[in-house]
Amino acid sequence: MMVSTDPMHQFKIGKLFDLKLGDLDISFTTSALWMVIGVLLLIGFLALATSKTSTVPGRMQSLAEIWYGFIAGIVKDVNHAPGKPFVPLVFSLFSFIFIANLIGMFPYFLTTTSHIVVTGFMALFTISLVIVVGVMKKGFGFLKIFVPSGVPFVLLLIVTPIEIISFLSRPISLGMRLFANMLGGHVALKVFAGFVPSLAVALGGIGMLMGGVLVMPLIVGVTALEFLVAFLQAYVFAMLTCVYLNDALGEAH
Amino acid sequence: MQGLNFVGAGLACLAMLGAAIGVGNIFASYLDGAMRNPSAAPAQFGNLIFGFAVTEALGIFGFAIALILIFAAPGA
Numbered sequence: 001m002m003v004s005t006d007p008m009h010q011f012k013i014g015k016l017f018d019l020k021l022g023d024l025d026i027s028f029t030t031s032a033l034w035m036v037i038g039v040l041l042l043i044g045f046l047a048l049a050t051s052k053t054s055t056v057p058g059r060m061q062s063l064a065e066i067w068y069g070f071i072a073g074i075v076k077d078v079n080h081a082p083g084k085p086f087v088p089l090v091f092s093l094f095s096f097i098f099i100a101n102l103i104g105m106f107p108y109f110l111t112t113t114s115h116i117v118v119t120g121f122m123a124l125f126t127i128s129l130v131i132v133v134g135v136m137k138k139g140f141g142f143l144k145i146f147v148p149s150g151v152p153f154v155l156l157l158i159v160t161p162i163e164i165i166s167f168l169s170r171p172i173s174l175g176m177r178l179f180a181n182m183l184g185g186h187v188a189l190k191v192f193a194g195f196v197p198s199l200a201v202a203l204g205g206i207g208m209l210m211g212g213v214l215v216m217p218l219i220v221g222v223t224a225l226e227f228l229v230a231f232l233q234a235y236v237f238a239m240l241t242c243v244y245l246n247d248a249l250g251e252a253h
Numbered sequence: 254m255q256g257l258n259f260v261g262a263g264l265a266c267l268a269m270l271g272a273a274i275g276v277g278n279i280f281a282s283y284l285d286g287a288m289r290n291p292s293a294a295p296a297q298f299g300n301l302i303f304g305f306a307v308t309e310a311l312g313i314f315g316f317a318i319a320l321i322l323i324f325a326a327p328g329a
Contacts, residue, residue: 077299172317173310180313238304243303 011183034110038099045180050085071238078242082249086242088234089129093122094238101182103243105223113233114177114182116175123175126241134248145247174240180234185226192219262322268315275308 015027025250049064057065071091075083096150097113104111112118134142146163203210283301287294 004275074299169310173307173313176317177306177310181315186317232302236302239299239302240306 007187007194010186010190011111013110013115021108030110031112031115034103035100035112035118038096038103038112042095043101047123072234074239075195075242078239079246079249083242083245086245090238090241093126093241094234097122097178097237098231098234101234103229104182105226111182113178114186116179119178120171120175122178122237123171126174126244127171130244130248133245137248142248170244174237174244178233178237181229185222185229189219189222189226190221258322258326262319265315265319265322268312268318272309272312275311276305279304279308284301 013029013031015029016033017028019026019028035049045060049060052058053061068091071094075087075090079086090199100111100113100118103109104114131142134145145159146167148159148163151159155208192215195215196208199207199211199215201207279301281314283294286297
């Protein structure tokens with residue numbers, strides 16, 4: 001008997017109903033459904049938490065305040081005063097990624113952030129924003145980020161191409177990081193979980209018992225680690241957005 | 254020559270070795286510094302995560318090459 005324990009099956013996206021825009025396929029998929037659910041959860045929670053605001057915050061309100069204060073703190077630490085208009089953007093990015101990662105931790109729910117089309121778009125959007133803001137604020141002076149000051153001319157011939165390559169690889173690494181972490185973590189979870197049926201098939205009842213006793217603590221541990229990664233990757237994305245925005249906002253380095 | 258793609262994908266996983274050494278170094282150095290001057294440690298947490306993320310990216314480039322070799326290689 002073969003037990004199907006395909007770890008990639010969980011990432012399959014299904015169509016809920018068909019939509020066509022000319023030749024473009026814009027069908028409403030399960031991925032879109034989970035993103036909508038995530039956004040609705042976020043809006044619902046934040047609206048509920050801020051509906052009855054008081055000077056001494058209740059439980060819901062203080063959670064929302066800590067959440068917002070955490071992101072505002074990152075932006076303040078990295079970008080200082082010029083970063084203030086970008087707090088809502090970074091807050092939205094962080095919250096969306098965090099809620100999508102958390103939704104993905106539930107069995108049978110789809111992890112939308114484990115698809116590079118989602119994370120890649122967010123990364124491209126972030127870098128495009130940096131370029132637009134940089135050009136608006138500094139004009140051609142924005143190109144100075146490729147020419148570090150205080151470097152001898154001979155070294156500049158080497159440093160400038162490296163700076164350009166490093167700038168161009170940012171959207172790739174930003175999108176790939178979130179995608180690869182979520183994909184890798186969920187594949188690892190499913191592979192470990194697949195040990196149980198494999199053992200059961202190989203050894204019968206004893207295998208099932210062994211799988212339960214040996215593998216279960218392992219899965220619990222990896223799941224706890226995945227919750228940490230879910231938060232950490234959202235934090236890293238928010239932080240890198242701030243750091244990259246600093247190129248557009250801050251002083252030339 | 255399909256099989257060689259998989260050999261290449263396996264070799265690309267060596268990027269993990271470098272990323273592992275790098276990430277280990279970053280956290281080790283952070284702990285080293287934090288133990289010497291615990292009061293200065295929280296202010297450097299952002300730098301720690303930034304360094305971790307940038308180092309990890311290099312391992313992820315290896316993962317990307319493995320994915321390309323398996324799913325999108327020109328010869329496959």
